[in-house]
Amino acid sequence: MKQRIGYIGLGLMGKPIAHNIMKAGFPLTVHNRSRAPVEELVAEGAELADSPRAVAEASDVVFTNLPDSPDVEQVVLGPNGVIEGCRPGMVFIDNSTIKPETARSIASKLAEVEVSALDAPVSGGDVGAKAGTLAIMVGGPRDTFDSILPIFQAMGKTITYVGESGAGQVAKACNQIMVAAQMVAMGELLLLAQKSGVDPRRVIDAIQGGAAQCWALDVKPQRLFAGERQPGFKAYMQHKDLG
Structure with missing residues (x-):
């Protein structure tokens, strides 16, 4: 049972x-x-x-x-x-x-x-x-x-x-450091592409197969391009996790 x-x-x-x-x-x-x-x-x-x-x-x-x-x-x-x-x-x-x-x-x-x-x-x-x-x-x-x-x-x-x-929580803190860095970098690169007059979708396609590949690029851009704004996680929680 x-x-x-x-x-x-x-x-x-x-x-x-x-x-x-x-x-x-x-x-x-x-x-x-x-x-x-x-x-x-x-x-x-x-x-x-x-x-x-x-x-x-x-x-x-x-x-x-x-x-x-x-x-x-x-x-x-x-x-x-x-x-x-x-x-x-x-x-x-x-x-x-x-x-x-x-x-x-x-x-x-x-x-x-x-x-x-x-x-x-x-x-x-x-x-x-x-x-x-x-x-x-x-x-x-x-x-x-x-x-x-x-x-x-x-x-x-x-x-x-x-x-x-407590070891699981230590590992999660390490995870959140990496995720936060990915999310900030993703936002910056999308903005750079857009302000430079280059299609951000094509930029993502170009860099996903190289050293820039990561979870944030695999999951987030397509949701943003589709106009989805429902959060999968919230900024104040990330701030708490990194505290």
Whole structure:
């Protein structure tokens, strides 16, 4: 029988990740502050929980995907939080991008109630979340990582055990440095091409096959050229990640 999964935080990344977990056949219980994404997943077969504690009570593995360190601390350790609904032997996994020291602190507190924790931030944007092709970088006990691997495989393609608790968050910080550099460079080169009277589309075609090839050039320009302005990630979150 497959493990029962709980997912808390159904934003740009969380909702498609939760959808893919359920699509892979895992029973799913969800919780989110706003109701619209919850209702979408419930319509697809998920169960609704009215608090993080209730999610934990209904699950064997609980995921969170939240904006920042204080949010994860509140949802996990606060009143009516995940920790209040946990049982020994459960697993907690955080897909958020937070401070490594926060990940370690939460893992330490959960260990006191015999719950194993993994920090498992993701990369690949909303496109990767929807397609199930995310990169997942994981910190925490290796045996817990091994036991959870089938769930990660429902979410992503590049799944890497980085090291002990907090190591996944360190890897994500490194990832964000590279992504930020790519995005700034992409904006500058598109502007340079346009101001120089050269078709930016042809410039992208010309440089994608060379040393400039990167994720930002593979994914972003075509969306911009098509007039798509719906963000796959938000600037204030990138600023937070780099802080």
